[in-house]
Amino acid sequence: MNKTYTVLIVDDDKFLLDMYRKKFEQDGATVDVATNPDEALAKLRGGAKPDILILDIIMPSMDGVELLATIRKEKLSPDSVVIMLTNESSPEKIEKAKKLGIKGYIVKATRIPTEVVEEAVKIAKLKIEN
DSSP, X not given: OOSOOEEEEEOSXXXXXHHHHHHHHHTTOEEEEESSHHHHHHHHHTTOXXXXXXXXXXXXXXXXXXXXXXHHHTTOSTTOEEEEEESOOOHHHHHHHHHTTOSEEEEGGGOOHHHHHHHHHHHHHHHHHO
């Protein structure tokens, strides 16, 4: 991507959030983070429209798939490329997420942060070029 792009990462693991934020910022992104679904919804309802929205699935109160269902229902940030970044590998969850229009599904345990950024940017580029 030639222009600066924006990313909103939603994950309840603060250590991972900081790590991914740094990696995306090194790649030129403007990064915002939310440590829970309610915080993410508040940002999106407040007008945040990230180019890339990265959601963890396993979170307290509401999982990432439920969060995405709410985002879709309320038509929040409809142009964001949504990517699940999670250790959840249940086929049912993956299928539900795909039905909600995710563009990518990255398993945390199999990727180092640099690869996550590369993968996310690659997925988003496909969307931006189409």
